[in-house]
Amino acid sequence: xxxxxxxxxxxxxxxxxxxxxxxxxxxxxxxxxxxxxxxxxxxxxxxxxxxxxxxxxxxxxxxxxxxxxxxxxxxxxxxxxxxxxxxxxxxxxxxxxxxxxxxxxxxxxxxxxxxxxxxxxxxxxxxxxxxxxxxxxxxxxxxxxxxxxxxxxxxxxxxxxxxxxxxxxxxxxxxxxxxxxxxxxxxxxxxxxxxxxxxxxxxxxxxxxxxxxxxxxxxxxxxxxxxxxxxxxxxxxxxxxxxxxxxxxxxxxxxxxxxxxxxxxxxxxxxxxxxxxxxxxxxxxxxxxxxxxxxxxxxxxxxxxxxxxxxxxxxxxxxxxxxxxxxxxxxxx
Ligand code: PEP
Ligand code: MN
Numbered sequence: 001x002x003x004x005x006x007x008x009x010x011x012x013x014x015x016x017x018x019x020x021x022x023x024x025x026x027x028x029x030x031x032x033x034x035x036x037x038x039x040x041x042x043x044x045x046x047x048x049x050x051x052x053x054x055x056x057x058x059x060x061x062x063x064x065x066x067x068x069x070x071x072x073x074x075x076x077x078x079x080x081x082x083x084x085x086x087x088x089x090x091x092x093x094x095x096x097x098x099x100x101x102x103x104x105x106x107x108x109x110x111x112x113x114x115x116x117x118x119x120x121x122x123x124x125x126x127x128x129x130x131x132x133x134x135x136x137x138x139x140x141x142x143x144x145x146x147x148x149x150x151x152x153x154x155x156x157x158x159x160x161x162x163x164x165x166x167x168x169x170x171x172x173x174x175x176x177x178x179x180x181x182x183x184x185x186x187x188x189x190x191x192x193x194x195x196x197x198x199x200x201x202x203x204x205x206x207x208x209x210x211x212x213x214x215x216x217x218x219x220x221x222x223x224x225x226x227x228x229x230x231x232x233x234x235x236x237x238x239x240x241x242x243x244x245x246x247x248x249x250x251x252x253x254x255x256x257x258x259x260x261x262x263x264x265x266x267x268x269x270x271x272x273x274x275x276x277x278x279x280x281x282x283x284x285x286x287x288x289x290x291x292x293x294x295x296x297x298x299x300x301x302x303x304x305x306x307x308x309x310x311x312x313x314x315x316x317x318x319x320x321x322x323x324x325x326x327x328x329x330x331x332x333x
Pocket of ligand 1: 102128132182183184185206236271
């Protein structure tokens, strides 16, 4: 249930109403917009009399929200959320470009990639230290050593770091990682979602391989319900009957997620296609469809990458993508 307040409502009147709602056993999420304040009620609202609330002097409207996700819902928070990662903004007109290798492999590799993607226009550096691999015999990531190398790249470039966590017990290692990635395979690992929801770090939530958008929004709700409001949604392709590409990029997820939620939406054309030559056209399409950013895999030597070389761009190819994406963004302004 949401209660829209009149712009004339005073702080005292608002506080009194919030207290009254809380006394009815519900939690109140306050969204102070430029023109209006919206009170989102979470919990069992069945005993609250809509008509009584609607009749209050400071109330403009009362609406029942049918969707099971509340904090994530745009009805609770009509304006786009702008996530601020150490001064790098994403959402609400701020376009974020996250780039870097699938996996951190060595100090020389991550430093070279970090410097080159920064020069090309990336705003954040990605790099996997803990890798979710289909085979237990494949490279599993450099783990804590990988995080240390990312920290060196951050010190050298000033770029915020994005890296995937697979186990809540590893969270203390992520102290200097700015954005915690929840990978596709863990989108419904609810205990992990709750654990990152209790941190103060931005969370990049990737869509599961076979998950609906509603399920994705419910996963974001898990994070937000623990108090962490800094969530970025990431469409990274879903599994379909098509085998030409690694996954099928669901471009329609962008307007759909943005209609239903206020959270920023980024697109990962690397995992969505699995093919380096398809990353540029899909990145341009995502920007044209209104994405708030991109996440792209870049490697200094894709042919010899320890993970996902086939879909990784060289720094020069990445620079071309950024240039074309910027032209698209300019064109649709
Ligand atoms: C990744 O970003 O490196 C990754 C493993 O992605 P996903 O979880 O989308 O497969
Ligand atoms: Mn990868």
